[in-house]
Amino acid sequence: MEQKPHIAILPSPGMGHLIPLVELAKLLVLHHDFRVTCIIPIIGSPSKAIKEVLQSLPPTIEHVFLPPVSLEELEGQQPGIQISVTMTRSMPSFRDVLKSLVATTRLAALVFDVFSSDGLYVAKELNVSPYIFFGSNALVLSLFLHFPKLDESVSCEFRDLPEPVKLPGCIPIHGRDLVSPVQDRTTEWYKLFLRNTKRLRLAEGIMFNTFMELEGSAIKALEEEAEAGNLPLYPIGPIIQTGSTNQVDGSESESLKWLDNQPSGSVLFVCFGSGGTLSVDQMNELALGLEMSRQKFLWVVRSPNNESPSASYLSDQSHDKNPLAFLPKGFIERTKEQGLVVPSWAPQAQVLSHGSTGGFLSHCGWNSTLESIMQGIPLIAWPLYAEQRMNAVLLAEDLKVALRPNVNGKGLVDREEIAKVVKDLMVGEEGKKVQNRMKEVKIVAEKALSTNGSSTRTLSELATKWINHHDF
Structure with a gap:
């Protein structure tokens, strides 16, 4: 023995x-x-x-x-x-x-x-x-x-x-x-x-x-x-994910190379975790809202699902063949100087630790939240399923390290609200407050x-x- x-x-x-x-x-x-x-x-x-x-x-x-x-x-x-x-x-x-x-x-x-x-x-x-x-x-x-x-x-x-x-x-x-x-x-x-x-x-x-x-x-x-x-x-x-030994493949290096060419703290990372999916209508509003905000973004796009926000949780992401086909017509061309859209997956830990990343629009899964805290990156709280609404309340109302967009009468966050919250976080006074608060939280997390x-x-x-x- x-x-x-x-x-x-x-x-x-x-x-x-x-x-x-x-x-x-x-x-x-x-x-x-x-x-x-x-x-x-x-x-x-x-x-x-x-x-x-x-x-x-x-x-x-x-x-x-x-x-x-x-x-x-x-x-x-x-x-x-x-x-x-x-x-x-x-x-x-x-x-x-x-x-x-x-x-x-x-x-x-x-x-x-x-x-x-x-x-x-x-x-x-x-x-x-x-x-x-x-x-x-x-x-x-x-x-x-x-x-x-x-x-x-x-x-x-x-x-x-x-x-x-x-x-x-x-x-x-x-x-x-x-x-x-x-x-x-x-x-x-x-x-x-x-x-x-x-x-x-x-x-x-x-x-x-x-x-x-x-x-x-x-x-x-x-x-x-x-x-x-x-x-x-x-x-x-x-406890967060630490250094995987995987080699950076094509989609990963594309994200990181693109970030290398952006100004410090200027990019909003948009990602809904390993399982989060949006409806067709909500994906459309998010695309147009990001475009309207005129802020830099790196968006991990997954094919929409009108049935369940956790539709991808148990599925193999490598089978999601062409999520970019669901974006509004002309969106990628119109925003090519403003943002980068990557299908299904990006190296989240490396993106959050990159100097060009200044904000994280997240589903508020707790693993992602802790990764953001450890890098001192303030959040836009966009909960989808499981305990994520509770996390969003904790982050936005109690810890004050996140902004939370309002949902309209149809259950959607509309493009105007998205543009407003993105601008608030990235270049507004409100954003400065949550950014400073997140820096304080990062220090106590390290301690x-x-x-x-x-x-x-x-x-x-x-x-x-x-x-x-x-x-x-």
């Missing part, structure tokens, strides 16, 4: 779930001398992007793909439902892998995300300590932990509540801005969400991807409650990750606990 302490990691499907857990694995390997096995459930076959992430890992982080799950009968269902069903169907093969790790390694803990909570019962059965990695912030974690009680105390739909929901230590949130699954209480998705929130308190601890200096009052309120309920909480963020920083100390405390727990 190997001597080093070992951690098993179980991410649910989706790049946004895999990347922060893989980055956590790197920290445990580099700073605390653990070995890690990533156990990867898949729908169909693993995408090129997932394979690239796993192939770039150090040898002390191994990975095992579980047998693929078929979801043909769930075609068109919410990604959240598809993910939950995938995890449930993957449990027999997951149990076999975990059992083998228990027999051959000094397994200190299983770390899994909130969608993988089926794994909690397998861990308990095999006498492995289960820990949740919650990939979002303290505001959203607070909603999850309080949700079973909210479900009992609120009788109407949350979106119809006359007053905002007040979570301890957090900015009040209107029901319509709560996470997507709770927007219709009659659905299967709602029932799955409620089930997952009830399971959180069965773990031996919860790590979450934020830091004391960002959300101090929310974290303190959570910790006070957690102590009473004997549930240790570990704010260990910001949290420094040798003696709050998040570094918290992760060390947890690593020590895992090592001592098994007397390695």
Whole structure:
């Protein structure tokens, strides 16, 4: 049996779930001398992007793909439902892998995300300590932990509540801005969400991807409650994607070369994450709004989808053949001096760290938000699905590092509003304020990750606990 302490990691499907857990694995390997096995459930076959992430890992982080799950009968269902069903169907093969790790390694803990909570019962059965990695912030974690009680105390739909929901230590949130699954209480998705929130308190601890200096009052309120309920909480963020070893390919180098030729801080990066899609009408308004703003932009364009804003979340982006065909006629020609449009994907980390980038129009996925914070880039908050509306409220109203455009009566952000908000962020007084505030947040984020920083100390405390727990 190997001597080093070992951690098993179980991410649910989706790049946004895999990347922060893989980055956590790197920290445990580099700073605390653990070995890690990533156990990867898949729908169909693993995408090129997932394979690239796993192939770039150090040898002390191994990975095992579980047998693929078929979801043909769930075609068109919410990604959240598809993910939950995938995890449930993957449990027999997951149990076999975990059992083998228990027999051959000094397994200190299983770390899994909130969608993988089926794994909690397998861990308990095999006498492995289960820990949740919650990939979002303290505001959203607070909603999850309080949700079973909210479900009992609120009788109407949350979106119809006359007053905002007040979570301890957090900015009040209107029901319509709560996470997507709770927007219709009659659905299967709602029932799955409620089930997952009830399971959180069965773990031996919860790590979450934020830091004391960002959300101090929310974290303190959570910790006070957690102590009473004997549930240790570990704010260990910001954990973001670090240096992939991939070579820069054609589409990447085109973006970066174009940025090299733009003035410092002049470009707005427009990207809706690994899964966000706009409707046909909204894509049209965004194009015309960017053009009207006369500000420089680098826009990652994905084919529109009128059914769901999360339509791309579980799809392989390399299959999105010609998204540029959906842009308004003549748009690319008219804006060739003003902006660059790239299909499907751009090297986000490199774009955000580039000196020419001065703003980020984002879907407010938490991974993207933390990347923006670490580069000090102010935001235009454009939430689409999952917990992104809550993130947008946190960023625009509480932290004041983002501007948020208004939606019109048809549910669209129209071109005039887009042009106005883009100009406000890039060259307006309002933009200067959020830019300065974001610079302050960047400084405290770096401090949290420094040798003696709050998040570094918290992760060390947890690593020590895992090592001592098994007397390695």
